Amino acid sequence: GENVEQHPSTLSVQEGDSAVIKCTYSDSASNYFPWYKQELGKRPQLIIDIRSNVGEKKDQRIAVTLNKTAKHFSLHITETQPEDSAVYFCAVDTGRRALTFGSGTRLQVQP
C-alpha cells in the first residue's frame, strides 16, 4: 500500500518566520494531496490541498508545492503567527482506497 513519510516531527519557529513541512510518498498513482491542521483537543481540518495536475497552490500565507517526479510535496507557511501552532498532517489519496496520512508535525510558533 501507500507509504507516506513526513518531516520534521517537531518544528519550532519565531513569530514572523517561515515554516516548511515535507512529505514523500511511494505510489505514483497518487493524485490528491491534502494538508490538515489539528489544534489541541480538536478534529483535523483541511487547510489546503493540491491535485496532481498542479505544481503549486497558494492561499494567503499558506502554500503547497508538489513534485510528482520526485514524489514529494511540501507545506509552506509564511509570516507565522502563534495561532499557527498545531499539529499538521499531510495525506495522500490514490482514489482507490482511503487517505493515507503522514505521522504529523507539531509546529510551535514562539511569540
Add this chain to the structure above:
Amino acid sequence: DVKVTQSSRYLVKRTGEKVFLECVQDMDHENMFWYRQDPGLGLRLIYFSYDVKMKEKGDIPEGYSVSREKKERFSLILESASTNQTSMYLCATQGAGTEAFFGQGTRLTVV
C-alpha cells in the same frame, strides 16, 4: 454545515469488554472511515466502507470489526478490549477524491 458526529468524546472500558463506537454523517457520502490516532504515528486506517454493508480492512484491523447497516452510520467494534487499544479514535467521511471531514474523536481508555 457539515456534521460528522461520534457518539462519545470519552470512554473508559475494562479489559475484555465489547466496545461500540458509533459515527453518523449527514453529508450523504458513500465513503466512511475509522482511524486511530497515536502520538508520533499519525492517523492509521483501521477499516473503511464504500457502501452499505460493505467493508474493507485498513492497515491495522486486528482486534476490530465494523458495521455499516445504513449509509449515514458506521460503527467500530472492539470485540474484546485490550489495554493496547487505548487511543484516540477518529471517524471520517469523504467524497471521491475530495476533502475528508472528521468527527470530534473518541478518547478510549481501556483499564
